[in-house]
Amino acid sequence: MVLCTLLPWACTRKSVSFNSNPEQPIVAALGADTLTRTADSLNGKPSLSTARKVVITKEQERAAKEAEKEAQRKPKKKKKVFLGEKIKRGFAKSGPKGRNQVVEVFYFLKTPMPLNAYAPAHYYFDTKKHKILKLAAIEEDEPSLKILHGPYKKLQNNKVIETGYYALGTRHLRWERFDKNGVLLSKVHYEMGFPRDANVSYYGEDRSLINEVVPYVNGKLEGDYAKFLINGQADWRGQFENGKRVGVWSKYWGFRNRRRYEYKYGESGYDPEVTEPELIREFNRNATVIYDKEKNIDKRGQPEAEDRPGMRRSVPRAAPKVSPKRSK
Template identity: 30%
Template sequence: MFLKFSKHIILFIGILLVFTQISLAQKKDRRDRQKKESQESQEMGENFDPLEIDEEFLKNDSLPDIELELSEEEITLAQQEENQKKRKNKKKKKKIYFGIKTKGGLARQGNESNTVMEVFRYIEKENVIKDAYQQEIYYYDVKTRRVRSKDYQDFMAMVKKNNPIYLLHGRYEKYRDRNLREEGYFYKGTKHGKWLAYDSKEIVEEKIKYEFGHTRETKIIYYDNAETKIKEIIPMVHGRMQGIYYQFYENGVLAVRGEYQNNRKVNMWREWYETRQRMRDTMYPINWWEEKEPSLLRQWDTKGYMTFDIDRGGKQNR
């Protein structure tokens, strides 16, 4: 019996020795790893350059995840504040166009079955673009409550008379019976950027790009190579003559003014002498598709005497 007991004791001691050796080996391995990591950490601290951080470094698991614990009420309030800021900023941006603060206007005409409504932004009339060659300056007439247009000279005459008008500037939309028919932007009274025209089903039927009142295709011909003396302004839309045409003498005096539609002359064409004296008024068909010969309405000599007037039977005597 003593021998059996001795065998058990010897076996137990042997097992204990094995576990002790394993434990000591594990401790040694941990000490070696810690020493190695400490050395690597020290080397990294000495050689660390923040400019050398790349995306892979930022993607590793060493970056801590920070989570803020917010209640549902706090999250809702934060979202409401953010949305309110966005609405305010959006509202502010809508009021300012091309760096100029504007006001909103509305013009309505027609009846219940045929209503035309124009929504626009406007500024003071004194801010009109300085360009004597402008064909159309758009403005809001306070007396008639209509959006109208005139050429630069006529518009400036109204400004001098202090007529109650405002200059269109910024977003513009035109509706007919609640359907959008036209939209675009004005810059100091002139069409600028992309303008779209729609049919009754709000399908785009025409797109024209403008640059400060002139279509981007408009051709300007000069007398000189330095391009300081304008000879002709030829309005072009989609490769065809469309709009108000101007011709000038070399001294800058207007020689001819008329309108083109689809490459054909329409409406009133006027000519002047170099002295600014009126020379001739000629009437062309109102629409480009009409097959009518032009009609001479009035004519003057260089001294200003009328030599022809269709309303007075034609040729005139002094």
């Protein structure tokens, strides 16, 4: 009896609602879809993506790609420029290896340029000899000679012993020398090769043609001396140290900057001054050596060494006298 009474109740179908609010009708519960939102539909239709699509023009797309490429590119190296000219770094070593070795760090022009003919001297880096050369003038272009232009530094035992600047092959701005302990030994200011305190005389009142450059540093003769003819060609070049002529002094023909005579003075300005210099070299008008004391060459008086038939040779005995320092 009991079994027959329970069986009908167990087989009866009953609707079950998942709505948490039993008072609301089932239809209302089924109508509210909690898994969809208005923002997830397009034109009232379900969308598989919740991201909004943005329409961009081709120009904007191209600009975005370029910006991305630019961000991926490595930053370009800045070109080295000094006084408006492109330069390249170089270095040279001299002396024994080790602590006493001298290292020079400098810059030179990438492309050659015309130089000032009135400059007392020009400085070059010889790529063949790997050393800095000081030359009064060169008659023709030499590919191995690079014009110094830019900062300069000389080091020994990792300590700076000299600093300065070159401009178009000439010393420029402030140059300083130090001892091994970093104590300042000397300081000289240059203006395109000339010491700032130099005496400069000119031909004529327009001051366009230089006659003579007498170097003075702190009231004493010091540095490169130069004397020119009225046509702009060099007449004499030499060097003073401690108020005395030192090294080799050159007398020129007066055209194409060709040397004629070379006289030798003392090695140092702190030794007794040489009053009668020694003739060590002589050249004819074709720049051919006709006398060289060191190489024991003497072709003077021979027909092939004559400059012009019947021309008398006048040999100066010494460099010209210099004018006294002008008062400021």
